[in-house]
Amino acid sequence: MIVTKKKSFEEVLELINEYNKIILIGCGDCATLCKTGGEEEVLELKKQLEDKGKSVVYTSVIDTACDQRLVKLEIKKFPKEYDCILSLSCGSGAQAISSLIGKPIFPATDTLYAGVTKRIGDFKKMCLLCGRCIIGEYAGICPITMCSKSLLNGPCGGSDNGKCETDPDKDCAWQLIFDRLKEQKKLHILDSYKEPKEWNIK
Numbered sequence: 001m002i003v004t005k006k007k008s009f010e011e012v013l014e015l016i017n018e019y020n021k022i023i024l025i026g027c028g029d030c031a032t033l034c035k036t037g038g039e040e041e042v043l044e045l046k047k048q049l050e051d052k053g054k055s056v057v058y059t060s061v062i063d064t065a066c067d068q069r070l071v072k073l074e075i076k077k078f079p080k081e082y083d084c085i086l087s088l089s090c091g092s093g094a095q096a097i098s099s100l101i102g103k104p105i106f107p108a109t110d111t112l113y114a115g116v117t118k119r120i121g122d123f124k125k126m127c128l129l130c131g132r133c134i135i136g137e138y139a140g141i142c143p144i145t146m147c148s149k150s151l152l153n154g155p156c157g158g159s160d161n162g163k164c165e166t167d168p169d170k171d172c173a174w175q176l177i178f179d180r181l182k183e184q185k186k187l188h189i190l191d192s193y194k195e196p197k198e199w200n201i202k
Contacts, residue, residue: 037088065093
């Protein structure tokens, strides 16, 4: 699940300031679940833009906006005359569209992270899509994502009663890792030093 949030309407207006004929493309997958790019959000943005004098010439919610096969089919329905596209999807969806057209495309959302859906509109950050996955070394918990400092070799020492020093409502990732490894009788995994993450590995 790729979690996105809406850009402010003011920022969207600034992005498309010089354009008038706009196409709005949402995503029926992640962005719909996030309530940032489903049918309701596309229609809401259409009304806001038209209230500001912009002409929305076409709207669509592609089932999965990052699927180029579906994007190719949708592009065939586009009107011949338009100035730009506003994408209400994640960055992958926007780039899937961008790779197939010659017109300017702008994101109406910000892409945050890959998360776990707790309930509609309520997500927990679990993955930063950072490349080589290391959770097997940390009892299935990602220290890159879950630790506020992305520490790979144990806690910073600032946690208090199992909570992160940066946010008293957030569990310390290293307390979670320790507790789970202890439960699994695998605390020895923490005995070895972990080299800094190689961010160039994808």
